[in-house]
Amino acid sequence: MRSILSDDSAQSSVIGTILLVAIVVILASVIGIFAIDLYQSAGDVEESPDVRFDAEQYGGDHDQFVRMYHMTGNTIGDLDTISVVVDGETVSETGADWSNSNEGLRSQSSLYIAADGSGFTTADNADFGGSSPDELDPGTEISVIWSSADADTSATLFEYEVEDR
Template identity: 35%
Template sequence: MNIKNLFTDDDAVSPVIGVILMVAITVILAAVIGAFVLDLGGSQEKTPQANFETDYSESSSALDITHTSGDSIVVDRLEVTGTSNSSGSDQVWYEFGSSSLSSGDEVSSGDTVTVEANSGDVIRVVWTAESGDTSSVLNEYEVP
C-alpha cells in the first residue's frame, strides 16, 4: 500500500461533496424564496365583511343605505359612489368623512345614510384600503 497515494486520491470525495453543496444551496434558496413569498401575502389589508341594505322611496327620490351587520368600517375608507342614469358618469354620491362622522369614527351596524337617486342610477358602497391601492364594492344597488 502506497501511503502517498492515500492522501492524493480524492476521486470518491468530490462527487459526494458536490451533491451535498447542491442540496444545501437548493434548501437555502427555497427557504429565502418561501419567506419572501409568504411575507408578501400578509402585507395586504383584508376587505371588511359588512352587509348593507337599501331602501328606496320613489316619492322622495331618497335611497337609504343601512349597515346591517358585519365589521365596523373607518369612515375615511368608505364612500358611496355611483353612475348617474342622466349623465352616465361615475361620481361620488356621499363621503362618510364629510358628514357628522369625523375622521377616525366608524360606520357600524345600524348606521344609515341617505342619498338622492333617480330611476336607473347605480349606487355602490365602496371600501378603500388605507394604502389606497385596493378597493372593494361592498354593496351595489340599481334604482328601479
C-alpha cells in the same frame, strides 16, 4: 495490482456527487427563505371589513331616492376608507357623510342618494337639506367601496341597482 490501488477515478465521482448534493441543498434553502418572506409580506395586506349593507328605495314615479344603510358587521372606524360611487361618479368620499357615523360607520348608519341637475346628491336624512332632488333613473348603479388606509387594497362592500317602479 498497483494499478487498481492507484486508480483515483472513483474518488472524483464521489466528490462530484457530494458537491452536487451540497449545491442542491443550498439552492433549496435560498428558495425556501425567499418563499417564506413572500408569504409573510402577503400577510401584511389589510383585509376589508366584514359588513352587510342594504338599501331601500323610496318614492314612486317622482322624487325617487335610495337609502343605503349598514345592517350588521364590523364598525368601520376610519371613515376616510369608505366612498359611494353612483354610475361611476364618486358622490361621497367619506363615511362622515352618513348619518349616525360620529363613532364610525356602524349598524343603522345611513346615506340617502338622489339625482340632481348635474349628477347625484347625498344627504344624511331624507329631506336632503330642504332641497327637492330629482328622481333616480331605473338601472342606476350604486356601490359602497372600501379602500385600505394605504390605498393598496380595495373592495366593493355593496352594490345596488335602482329598480323601475
